[in-house]
Amino acid sequence: MQRESLLASLSALEPDQIFESAKSAKAAGSSALNGTIGIIMNEEGGLLRMSSVEKSLKSLDDNEPIGYPPISGIPEFLDAATSLVFGKEITIPRVATSGGTGALNTLLKLASSAGVKKVLLPTPTWPNHLKVCSTVGIHITETPYLADSLPCIDSIIEEVAALTQPHVLLMQAGCHNPTGLDPSQDQWKALAKSLKGTSHILLLDFPYQGLGKGVQEDAEVIQICMDAGISFLIAWSASKNHGIYGLRTGVAFAVVSDSETEVIQQHLDMISRSTISVAPVTGQYALSITQSKFKKEWLDELAELRLSLDKKREVISKMLPTLSCINTNGLFIKLPLSADQIDSLKSKNIFLNPNGRLNIAGIPAERIEELCKAIAEVL
Numbered sequence: 001m002q003r004e005s006l007l008a009s010l011s012a013l014e015p016d017q018i019f020e021s022a023k024s025a026k027a028a029g030s031s032a033l034n035g036t037i038g039i040i041m042n043e044e045g046g047l048l049r050m051s052s053v054e055k056s057l058k059s060l061d062d063n064e065p066i067g068y069p070p071i072s073g074i075p076e077f078l079d080a081a082t083s084l085v086f087g088k089e090i091t092i093p094r095v096a097t098s099g100g101t102g103a104l105n106t107l108l109k110l111a112s113s114a115g116v117k118k119v120l121l122p123t124p125t126w127p128n129h130l131k132v133c134s135t136v137g138i139h140i141t142e143t144p145y146l147a148d149s150l151p152c153i154d155s156i157i158e159e160v161a162a163l164t165q166p167h168v169l170l171m172q173a174g175c176h177n178p179t180g181l182d183p184s185q186d187q188w189k190a191l192a193k194s195l196k197g198t199s200h201i202l203l204l205d206f207p208y209q210g211l212g213k214g215v216q217e218d219a220e221v222i223q224i225c226m227d228a229g230i231s232f233l234i235a236w237s238a239s240k241n242h243g244i245y246g247l248r249t250g251v252a253f254a255v256v257s258d259s260e261t262e263v264i265q266q267h268l269d270m271i272s273r274s275t276i277s278v279a280p281v282t283g284q285y286a287l288s289i290t291q292s293k294f295k296k297e298w299l300d301e302l303a304e305l306r307l308s309l310d311k312k313r314e315v316i317s318k319m320l321p322t323l324s325c326i327n328t329n330g331l332f333i334k335l336p337l338s339a340d341q342i343d344s345l346k347s348k349n350i351f352l353n354p355n356g357r358l359n360i361a362g363i364p365a366e367r368i369e370e371l372c373k374a375i376a377e378v379l
């Protein structure tokens with residue numbers, strides 16, 4: 001039946017590249033090497049379940065996840081996440097969100113409510129950044145993230161200095177997706193200093209805390225921005241560091257002056273109430289129990305995970321020295337492969353994202369050499 005509607009004016013959209021590649025990898029069966037979506041797999045090719053988090057989930061009271069939580073989220077969860085991000089409990093505007101993506105949405109809406117209509121986005125980046133900005137209605141200006149295969153913070157600082165209207169500067173706090181290459185502490189200090197006294201707002205996307213150098217070490221960038229005395233926003237996620245992707249657990253934090261705390265909290269709550277009302281709670285409970293009862297075990301599991309990623313990086317660097325991925329952090333490496341080369345790998349049952357991003361946490365350690373040989377053949 002033909003129905004008249006303005007909705008018919010909408011044009012077709014490309015499917016999400018990452019979910020699409022993950023679908024093809026899954027369809028290829030259990031022997032396929034799946035370096036597509038950013039999840040952490042175990043050696044058997046299944047989803048890695050953290051035992052600290054499993055125990056917390058099992059100890060949940062049946063009734064707990066059923067009722068409505070406060071709009072901002074479960075207080076114990078918010079306190080635990082605040083301690084992880086800031087190294088201690090502090091009073092700060094914050095709201096529980098539906099994962100890190102929800103936190104990005106919330107914070108971009110907050111910036112937009114404050115009159116910021118543009119974002120400066122160093123690229124390459126996580127492709128979903130572009131989608132989130134555009135659905136929030138924020139205009140994107142891209143700027144290069146790398147020069148000579150290193151983060152080029154000086155040129156980002158110059159770019160920001162030349163902006164004539166307030167912008168959000170959307171940076172990844174660590175374990176850069178897709179390159180794995182992060183700014184040095186000196187670079188972060190220079191960037192934070194350059195933002196002081198400007199009307200631009202730094203938004204740090206922080207979905208990989210603990211998967212780079214360590215839980216505290218990865219949060220040093222937060223401390224640098226705190227010490228610089230700037231207002232900034234943090235989109236934090238528990239999806240990866242607690243392995244609870246589908247439980248949609250995250251927090252949007254706003255570091256602002258004490259006098260602004262109450263009003264900014266009201267705005268964060270209002271954004272949540274009008275979009276998702278309240279964030280899902282099962283992950284919030286799981287995280288607060290993990291952090292209060294099983295923290296040591298959780299930290300050990302993360303340390304083991306980082307070690308396994310480092311070992312994989314060592315093998316890749318040895319077997320494919322031109323890729324020099326030894327100094328990367330986190331899950332991802334961006335391979336300099338053409339679409340044809342990525343297709344040739346696909347014909348060998350090896351799946352990457354179309355931008356050449358490889359998730360090394362998706363490849364079992366015992367198959368890393370096989371992966372490197374296959375990449376060498378197409379390079």
Ligand SMILES: Cc1ncc(COP(=O)(O)O)c(C=O)c1O
Binds near residue numbers: 038101102172
């Ligand atoms: C750079 C980056 N930001 C944010 C996220 C958000 O993750 P989630 O919404 O699943 O918590 C991800 C997940 O892949 C990511 O890679």
